[in-house]
Amino acid sequence: MGEKxxxxxxxxxxxxxxxxxxxxxxxxxxxxxxEYELYRTERPIDATKAATEAGKRFSVVVAAGGDGTVNxxxxxxxxxxxxxxxxxxxxxxxxxxxxxxxxxxxxxxQILKNAKRRCVDIAKLGDRYFTNGLGIGLDGAISHRxxxxxxxxxxxxxxxxxxxEACSYRASSIQMKTPSWEYSGRFLLAGASNGHCHGGDFLxxxxxxxxxxxxxxxxxxxxxxxxxxMQIPKVKQGQHLTLPExxxxxxxxxxxxxxxxxxxxLDGEPFLMQPGxxxxxxxxxxxxxISG
Numbered sequence: 001m002g003e004k005x006x007x008x009x010x011x012x013x014x015x016x017x018x019x020x021x022x023x024x025x026x027x028x029x030x031x032x033x034x035e036y037e038l039y040r041t042e043r044p045i046d047a048t049k050a051a052t053e054a055g056k057r058f059s060v061v062v063a064a065g066g067d068g069t070v071n072x073x074x075x076x077x078x079x080x081x082x083x084x085x086x087x088x089x090x091x092x093x094x095x096x097x098x099x100x101x102x103x104x105x106x107x108x109x110q111i112l113k114n115a116k117r118r119c120v121d122i123a124k125l126g127d128r129y130f131t132n133g134l135g136i137g138l139d140g141a142i143s144h145r146x147x148x149x150x151x152x153x154x155x156x157x158x159x160x161x162x163x164x165e166a167c168s169y170r171a172s173s174i175q176m177k178t179p180s181w182e183y184s185g186r187f188l189l190a191g192a193s194n195g196h197c198h199g200g201d202f203l204x205x206x207x208x209x210x211x212x213x214x215x216x217x218x219x220x221x222x223x224x225x226x227x228x229x230m231q232i233p234k235v236k237q238g239q240h241l242t243l244p245e246x247x248x249x250x251x252x253x254x255x256x257x258x259x260x261x262x263x264x265x266l267d268g269e270p271f272l273m274q275p276g277x278x279x280x281x282x283x284x285x286x287x288x289x290i291s292g
Contacts, residue, residue, distance in 0.1 A: 003115055005036040005085070006054035008047045008073055010065035013090045021089050021105055025064065028109040036062075041069070051076030059083065060290065062112065066090015067132060071267040074122060075129050078287065085112050085290040091154045092200035092268055095131040098210045100292035111292045119285040120210040123194045125266060126278055132195040133205070134280060136256070136264040136273060137172060138220075138228075139189040141165045142199070143265035158199045166229050171222035174258055178217060178251035188220045188228070188245070191264075192254050192280045196238075199268070203238030205248070213284040214250040221245045253281035 007029075011019040029036055037058070039050050047063065051073045054061050062085040063073040070086060077084055087108040088096035098120075101108050122129050135143065146161040175184045192215040193205035205216035223231075223245050234240040241248055257277045264273040 003035070003060050003112075004058050005034055005060045005062055005112065006050075006058040007036050007038050007062045007064050007087070008041060008050050008054075008069065009038060010041045010047065010063075010069040010090075012041075013065035013069055024105050025087065025109070028106050032109055032113045034109070034113060041065075041072075045072065047072035048076040052080070055080035055082040060085050060112070060115075062087060064089060067092050067094050067268040070095050070131055071129075071269060074131055074287070078122065078129050078283075081288075083117060083288045083290055087112075091158070092198075094133070094195055094197045094200065094268065097197050098132070098195040099289055102292070107292075112290060115290055116292070117288055118211070118291055119288050121194055121213060121282050121284050122287050123192065123215060123280060123282050125280050128266065129283070130194070130267045131210075132267050133191060133193040133198050134264065134266055135189065135191040135198065135204075136174070136262050137187055137189040138165055138169045139191060139198070139204075140263035140265050140270065140273070141169050143268055143270040144263050146199075147270050155200050158201075162199070162202075162232060163229065166232065167225045172258075172260060172262055174256065174262075176217070176219060177255040177257075178249055178253065180251065181249050183219055183247070186222050188222045190217075190219045190256075192217050194282065202235050204235060206238030206241070207248075211285060212250075213282060214252060215254060215280065215282050217249045217251055217254050219247040219249075252284075253279060255279050 060083045063070045064087040088103045142161045142165045149157045193208045196208040198204040208216035262273045
């Protein structure tokens with residue numbers, strides 16, 4: 001008996017890309033003769049609730065959307081034992097890159113049909129799971145600005161947000177601690193990565209792997225706006241690791257302490273990190289995925 005797929009589509013992902021690609025998605029699923037049920041989200045957290053319920057009836061739950069949709073679906077699936085698949089039709093599709101699933105509907109559906117399974121790590125911030133990365137400071141400010149931009153789309157919007165915030169963002173203070181390293185002081189951006197790519201095109205953690213049981217932790221101390229702008233191409237290419245302001249560490253967990261609210265993102269979704277102490281840790285190889 002073949003796989004039975006529950007596909008959770010976010011019509012609004014990628015600035016409406018999900019809605020535009022629905023017909024093509026249905027055609028490709030029919031062409032590959034896949035048994036499936038399609039669910040369309042309407043509001044935040046819909047995907048999490050739908051994934052939890054679908055885990056009782058389906059062997060694979062698929063996120064058809066961007067990294068935000070992936071994050072919601074994963075949070076509904078952890079602990080169910082149901083496999084996860086992705087059809088990347090969002091703006092960034094960072095976790096899909098880690099799974100070798102291209103942003104092409106036909107190719108992604110073929111990968112679902114091939115059903116190559118593997119177990120990967122995910123990470124957890126407080127009570128929230130994430131697949132790709134946590135970013136705080138400048139990284140978070142870029143995500144907030146990107147969400148607010150209406151006149152650009154996709155990678156162009158993210159690049160404009162990055163340039164704008166690089167010119168205007170003011171550094172803050174943070175305390176960071178791993179089993180073998182500590183830092184306390186001013187910072188430009190900081191965070192923890194499970195996957196290697198952020199913002200669609202930025203190789204922020206080029207050595208990160210989703211099956212090594214470790215987080216790749218980054219800290220960048222402050223620099224003047226012009227120097228920030230000059231480093232953007234290096235971050236896109238993963239060539240920033242030798243900069244004197246950059247520190248990278250690998251660890252199974254990270255403790256963060258802040259005294260003021262900080263702009264942040266989790267898998268590209270902007271939020272405000274409240275003052276206090278939080279712990280980020282990796283959850284090793286508990287999550288089954290379908291990959292390319």
